[in-house]
Amino acid sequence: MLHYLEQEARKVEKREEHRALIENVSRRKVLGGALVASGFVLSLKILPAGAREPLKPYPTGAEGMSDKTVSDPHVFIAIDKNGDVKIVTHRSEMGTGIRTSLPMVVADEMEADWSRVSLVQAPGDEPKYGNQDTDGSRSMRHFIQPMRECGAAMRQMLEAAAAAKWGVDPALCRAKAHSVVLLDDSKKETGKKIGFGDLAEAAMALPVPARDSLRFKTAGEFTLIGKGETKIADLRNITVGKATYGADVRLPGMKFAVMARPDVLGAKMKKYDATETLKTPGVEKVVEIEGVYAVPRKFHQLGGIAVVAKSTFAAMIGRDALQIEWDEGPNASYDTDAYTKEMAATAAKPGKVIRNEGDVDKAFASAKDVLTVEYHAKHLVQAPMEPLVAVARIKDGKAEIWAPVQSPYGARKDIAEALKMPIEDVTVHVTLLGGGFGRKSKWDFMIEVALLSQKLGGDPVLLQWTREDDTRHSFYHTTSVERIEMGVDDKGKVTGWRHRSVAPSIVSTFAPDSGYQFPIEYGMGFVDVPFDIPNFRCENGQAMAHTRIGWYRSVSNVPRAFAVQSAICELAHKVGRDPKDFLLEVIGPDRRIDLKASGFPEDFWNYGEPYESFPIDTVRLKNVIRLVADKAGWGKKLPEREGLGIAAHRSFASYVATVVHVAIDEDGTIRVPEATTAVDCGFYVNPERIRSQIEGAAVMGMSNALYSGISFKNGAVEQSNFSDYNIATMRNYPKKVTTVIAEPQGPDWHTGGIGEPGVPPFAPALANAIFAATGKRLRNLPMGEKVT
Amino acid sequence: MATITVNGESRTFDGDPGTPLLWYLRDEAGLTGTKYGCGQGLCGACTIHLDGVAVRSCMTTIEMADGKSVTTIEGLSPDGEHRVQKAWRELSVPQCGFCQAGQIMQAASLLAKNNAPSDAEIVEEMSGNLCRCGCYQRIHAAVRLAAEGV
Numbered sequence: 001m002l003h004y005l006e007q008e009a010r011k012v013e014k015r016e017e018h019r020a021l022i023e024n025v026s027r028r029k030v031l032g033g034a035l036v037a038s039g040f041v042l043s044l045k046i047l048p049a050g051a052r053e054p055l056k057p058y059p060t061g062a063e064g065m066s067d068k069t070v071s072d073p074h075v076f077i078a079i080d081k082n083g084d085v086k087i088v089t090h091r092s093e094m095g096t097g098i099r100t101s102l103p104m105v106v107a108d109e110m111e112a113d114w115s116r117v118s119l120v121q122a123p124g125d126e127p128k129y130g131n132q133d134t135d136g137s138r139s140m141r142h143f144i145q146p147m148r149e150c151g152a153a154m155r156q157m158l159e160a161a162a163a164a165k166w167g168v169d170p171a172l173c174r175a176k177a178h179s180v181v182l183l184d185d186s187k188k189e190t191g192k193k194i195g196f197g198d199l200a201e202a203a204m205a206l207p208v209p210a211r212d213s214l215r216f217k218t219a220g221e222f223t224l225i226g227k228g229e230t231k232i233a234d235l236r237n238i239t240v241g242k243a244t245y246g247a248d249v250r251l252p253g254m255k256f257a258v259m260a261r262p263d264v265l266g267a268k269m270k271k272y273d274a275t276e277t278l279k280t281p282g283v284e285k286v287v288e289i290e291g292v293y294a295v296p297r298k299f300h301q302l303g304g305i306a307v308v309a310k311s312t313f314a315a316m317i318g319r320d321a322l323q324i325e326w327d328e329g330p331n332a333s334y335d336t337d338a339y340t341k342e343m344a345a346t347a348a349k350p351g352k353v354i355r356n357e358g359d360v361d362k363a364f365a366s367a368k369d370v371l372t373v374e375y376h377a378k379h380l381v382q383a384p385m386e387p388l389v390a391v392a393r394i395k396d397g398k399a400e401i402w403a404p405v406q407s408p409y410g411a412r413k414d415i416a417e418a419l420k421m422p423i424e425d426v427t428v429h430v431t432l433l434g435g436g437f438g439r440k441s442k443w444d445f446m447i448e449v450a451l452l453s454q455k456l457g458g459d460p461v462l463l464q465w466t467r468e469d470d471t472r473h474s475f476y477h478t479t480s481v482e483r484i485e486m487g488v489d490d491k492g493k494v495t496g497w498r499h500r501s502v503a504p505s506i507v508s509t510f511a512p513d514s515g516y517q518f519p520i521e522y523g524m525g526f527v528d529v530p531f532d533i534p535n536f537r538c539e540n541g542q543a544m545a546h547t548r549i550g551w552y553r554s555v556s557n558v559p560r561a562f563a564v565q566s567a568i569c570e571l572a573h574k575v576g577r578d579p580k581d582f583l584l585e586v587i588g589p590d591r592r593i594d595l596k597a598s599g600f601p602e603d604f605w606n607y608g609e610p611y612e613s614f615p616i617d618t619v620r621l622k623n624v625i626r627l628v629a630d631k632a633g634w635g636k637k638l639p640e641r642e643g644l645g646i647a648a649h650r651s652f653a654s655y656v657a658t659v660v661h662v663a664i665d666e667d668g669t670i671r672v673p674e675a676t677t678a679v680d681c682g683f684y685v686n687p688e689r690i691r692s693q694i695e696g697a698a699v700m701g702m703s704n705a706l707y708s709g710i711s712f713k714n715g716a717v718e719q720s721n722f723s724d725y726n727i728a729t730m731r732n733y734p735k736k737v738t739t740v741i742a743e744p745q746g747p748d749w750h751t752g753g754i755g756e757p758g759v760p761p762f763a764p765a766l767a768n769a770i771f772a773a774t775g776k777r778l779r780n781l782p783m784g785e786k787v788t
Numbered sequence: 789m790a791t792i793t794v795n796g797e798s799r800t801f802d803g804d805p806g807t808p809l810l811w812y813l814r815d816e817a818g819l820t821g822t823k824y825g826c827g828q829g830l831c832g833a834c835t836i837h838l839d840g841v842a843v844r845s846c847m848t849t850i851e852m853a854d855g856k857s858v859t860t861i862e863g864l865s866p867d868g869e870h871r872v873q874k875a876w877r878e879l880s881v882p883q884c885g886f887c888q889a890g891q892i893m894q895a896a897s898l899l900a901k902n903n904a905p906s907d908a909e910i911v912e913e914m915s916g917n918l919c920r921c922g923c924y925q926r927i928h929a930a931v932r933l934a935a936e937g938v
Contacts, residue, residue: 095884095921231880238885239876240868241821241861245886248820256815281804312824313811314804385825385833385886385920434823434886435920467826692883692923699922722830722918730915733924 055148055216056747061608062142065133067126067409071146073154073208075128076106083178083197085112090122090129091139092406093234094384094436095696096755097689098139100232102147105685108224109151109217110158112196113178119233124408124428133407135441135551136607137652137753140685144751152214154203161203162194177223228687234432245434246389246404251460254391255284256312257452258319258464261304261473264334264715265547266293267326272305276321282314283307286322287455289448296510297548299414301448302473308456312464332715334546339712340376340481343502343543347374347483351500351539352516355527357599358535360487363496367487370496371574373567374484377559377781378709380477380552381470381717383725386434388445388465394419394458399426403446404433411443415450426450437700438551442475471725472717475550476710478503482563487535492575494586496535501526503559508545515542517556523605525560525649525760530616531568532588536599547712554759557651558704561760562767562781565647569768570777579768580629580646590619607652613750614653620680620749621650624657624742627678631740632659643772647764652753654681655742658698658761660734662769668786670706670770672698675734675762680742681752691739694758698734701762703727709782732785734762790854794819795863805851810834812850813860821861821889825918832917835890835897836860842897844916861889864896872896875934883921891917895931904935 062069070076078086087106093099099119107117122129130146155175162180163170172183180199182192196203217225224230237243262269274286291303305322309315364370390403399419405411408428416423433440449463465473480503487496505517517540527538552558565583572582592615595604606614625648628634634644641664648657661674675698684690707726711718719725763781771777774787789802792809794817801812810827813819813836822845825833829847836845837859838852864870872895882888891914898905898913905913910931919927 093884095882097883231877232882234885235877235880235882236868238882238888239873239892240864241819241889243885244820245823247814247824250818250820311803311807311811311815313807313815316827383920385831385884385918386823387825432886433884435884437920464824467828467831688880692880692926695925696883696922699924700920721828722826723828727918727920728922728924729918730911730924730928733922735925737925 055145057145058613058748058750059610060142060145060613061610062131064608065131065142067131069143069146070128070130071149071153073150073157074204076150077110077154079196079200079204081197081200083116083195085117085196086120087117088122088129089119090132091143092132092134092408092430092433092436094134094406094433094440096693097232097686098134099234100230101140101686101689102143104224104230105144105147106151108222109148110154111175111177114224114230116178121430123430124412126409132409133441135406135438137755137757140751141653141753144683144685148216149211149214152216153208156209156214157203157206158196158199160206161199164202165194165199225685226687230686230688232689244431245386246391246402246431247386247462247464249391249402249431249462251391251393254460254462255308255456256310256315256462256464257306257308258312258315258466259289259304259306259448260319260322260324261302261469262326263472263717264326264328265331266329268293268329269303270325270327272325273323274305277307277318280314280318280321282310283318284309285456287452289451296508296512298510299442299444299447301444301451306452306463308461316466328715331546334712334715336378336479336711336713340479343481344374344376346541346543347481347500347502349541351502351541353537354522354540354601355536355538355599357537360496360498360535360537363535364485364487367495368490369574370485370487371571372483372485373570373779375482375559375563375566375779377480377562378711379479380704380708381474381710381725382437382439382552383470383727384433384435384437384439387467387470388439389462390446390449391460391462392449392453393460394453397425399450400429401427401446401450402429402431404431404436404440405443405446406433406436406441407443411446414443415447418447419450419454437553439474442550467722468720471719471721475509475548477552477558478506478549478556480559482559484563484567486567486571488571488575492577494531494533494571497531497533498537498539499526499564500539500541501560502541502543503556504543504545504549506549506551509548509550513545515544516540519601519603519605521556522601523607524556524651525564526556527600527604528616528650529564530593530618530621530650531586533586546715553700554651554756557649557756557760558763559781561647561649562763565649565761565764566767566779569645569764569771573771580625580634583646583648584622584625587618587622592617609653613748614752616650620655621648624648624655624678624680627740627742628657628659628676631678631738632661632676634659641773643769645765645768645770645772647761647768649760651757651760653750654679654752654754654757656757656761658765660762660765660769662766662773664770664773664787668788670785670787671732672702672734672766674736674738676738676740677758678740678742679754679758680749681754681757682749683744683751684741687741690741690754693754694739695737697758698737698762699728701759702734702766704759704781705763705766705783706785707782790850792850792853793857795859801850803850805849807850808846809836809848809850809853809858810845813845819860819862823886823889825887831887832894833887833890835893835917837893837897840897840900842894861893864893870896871938872899872930872934874938875930878938879926879930879933881923881926881930883923887917887919891919891927895934898931899935905931
């Protein structure tokens with residue numbers, strides 16, 4: 001995400017990109033030897049596609065990311081003489097299972113025995129490992145190919161080492177289950193074999209095979225990919241309390257700190273009095289951390305007073321005793337109620353045209369009926385169970401930071417700048433993340449602790465954010481008004497669609513705020529709605545940001561899918577049609593959307609993916625709708641006060657459809673006995689973790705739909721902790737989530753994302769189910785726990 | 789001076805008796821398996837056993853624990869093979885894993901007093917333990933599995 005944002009802010013010229021690309025490749029040549037660098041960029045174009053090869057290389061958006069990808073086995077794999085294999089995992093683990101799933105890909109391609117594999121978490125070093133920004137549901141989407149290349153190259157090196165040892169044709173050597181076996185001329189196993197450990201040294205000394213000579217496994221040869229039986233690597237440590245998260249890092253002599261920050265964005269400290277704080281037992285120091293007040297704020301620290309103590313608790317008590325006076329500045333008037341009214345007024349007027357096809361005004365003028373619906377959504381905070389925390393130490397001119405961070409290299413660059421140190425002297429270690437959901441891509445909390453350590457003369461220090469800090473000083477999911485007008489003709493066909501979206505934009509955090517959104521946000525469920533409606537118009541109304549707007553799992557797709565999928569269901573009911581049939585009909589014929597003919601903006605984002613590899617394919621969207629409808633028994637008779645609702649949405653290059661079964665208690669409490677989701681994320685690796693992501697997405701979808709909301713009063717967040725920022729609990733969550741994983745129907749159903757795409761369809765499916773059960777239409781997020 | 793048995797080992801603490809056990813365990817005793825999630829008894833991530841019963845360590849002070857026995861996730865089973873831990877692994881419950889120590893301690897406490905909990909009793913006992921990743925379905929199933937035999 002951030003990389004795209006920076007691009008947007010800087011408007012990077014294509015020529016510069018190209019130059020960087022060339023520099024990058026030549027640098028790798030120097031570092032890794034000519035063979036290693038035999039042309040990542042070129043390879044995508046020159047790789048021949050063997051007819052029976054399951055992996056036909058295709059371009060991805062990884063090429064547009066900083067430092068792109070690396071697939072050098074010397075970077076990612078080490079084999080010990082005893083046969084133990086270490087695989088580097090360079091993306092951050094926040095619960096998706098990626099720390100396990102990408103190494104699984106390497107291990108499978110190289111024929112390693114998974115029980116002999118251990119993982120090494122990479123520090124933030126993108127020039128070495130490729131892009132590490134674990135965000136945008138991109139890890140598998142961008143790295144399945146490089147990791148397969150990496151594993152296949154290693155396998156071929158092991159086979160070549162065995163061939164040299166035996167003095168035979170490498171074609172007679174086949175890696176199998178952690179050994180290389182010798183084949184006879186009819187390609188049957190002879191029984192002769194050598195273990196990987198015995199081949200390690202010789203294999204690692206061989207040149208890395210050129211990319212176009214790699215042989216990838218075929219579907220029938222996989223041992224791990226697609227199997228669904230592989231447990232996450234950290235499972236045991238998690239269950240015995242030995243997994244290391246951010247706050248679990250312990251350094252000799254380490255101090256504990258918390259910080260007081262301004263409640264209103266941009267507020268500056270006028271004065272403070274720490275007399276009582278310094279009398280608090282255990283408190284050792286108070287340190288002022290200067291904020292950065294320049295706009296755009298990016299991920300700079302807010303500034304404030306850090307209280308350093310012998311324990312976290314002492315620091316918290318000390319902070320309570322601080323007296324601080326703030327000069328609050330222009331954002332002190334931010335008020336959610338007033339702001340929502342303004343957004344609704346803006347949405348009622350024409351806005352900036354983002355996509356236009358046909359003539360929607362004409363369509364409405366000649367329509368039999370025009371239905372206008374409006375959906376509101378509050379801000380959200382990511383609220384991972386692990387509040388923000390980081391540890392820093394500066395010793396002998398070297399800074400080390402340990403943190404649960406989604407983007408360790410981005411953090412490293414900004415920390416180096418804040419510390420005024422060369423980047424080579426800054427190391428960022430990645431711990432496990434106790435949840436991330438987008439918050440831990442923003443490294444303000446790491447800059448704070450690095451500056452604090454520097455001010456303490458380099459002493460090791462852990463800076464803990466309290467839950468209240470985490471709730472009140474986030475980069476918030478936007479608040480929005482989505483207004484949709486739909487025209488139908490006398491045959492019940494939808495002839496016109498006008499969607500006006502009004503929401504403060506993420507780009508305000510990175511560039512001067514124009515009040516308008518930008519291609520990334522337009523591309524998330526707004527301009528990319530794949531409906532077969534001849535007159536289609538998307539407009540964006542202005543909304544200035546008064547808090548730091550950031551991203552939250554699924555980003556703009558949350559309010560957009562809620563609006564679009566609720567709206568089309570509302571229209572189905574209005575014209576007396578079954579919502580599922582009507583949705584399929586509105587999506588229309590089998591096709592890959594022709595962007596130009598459909599009036600898409602020229603800079604259509606498509607999740608950063610090249611459109612040719614990742615088109616908007618109505619076949620895939622309709623497929624998941626049919627799959628989920630079948631599985632959930634769409635159309636079945638239900639008791640009174642129960643109902644089914646359906647919604648479907650493409651995001652992060654994956655297609656998801658959800659049916660929610662709702663049951664309304666006598667007192668109006670909304671319950672979900674069952675939710676069924678069909679997901680098509682293309683060629684997939686770890687079905688067990690796909691299911692867990694979909695189960696989790698349903699729970700987060702329920703939180704978004706019913707419970708969670710952040711509101712502002714006098715410029716400050718009104719919520720503080722789980723007492724007033726509510727999320728789904730064991731008492732009320734989708735009790736039974738069934739996941740149907742769609743099998744790819746073609747070699748070009750490429751791997752899409754899985755961390756985020758499950759979330760967007762849940763809330764509209766639930767709202768549609770509530771309507772089916774009660775006849776009440778809920779249009780504002782959060783909808784509340786009861787239907788009244 | 790308070791004396792507390794932590795995972796079978798007797799320890800003394802002469803700091804502020806109002807210190808929550810959570811911070812004593814994490815910052816003084818070095819037992820980081822117990823997690824801070826909210827500090828207000830709202831999320832359950834810091835759940836430990838006090839004389840065998842699940843409590844929130846962020847709301848339990850040293851004073852309240854004086855003379856008592858504390859068990860943390862590290863001490864639940866000498867070999868990590870408590871039936872709840874085994875059930876958690878069998879069903880691959882965790883996603884990020886941060887809340888799971890608290891969940892496991894809560895479930896172990898439930899099963900110690902009620903070996904055959906109903907679904908409603910599982911919900912009642914586990915409802916104060918939040919999981920933002922949304923592992924509730926598997927948590928429920930794992931408590932049931934631990935009760936019925938892994």
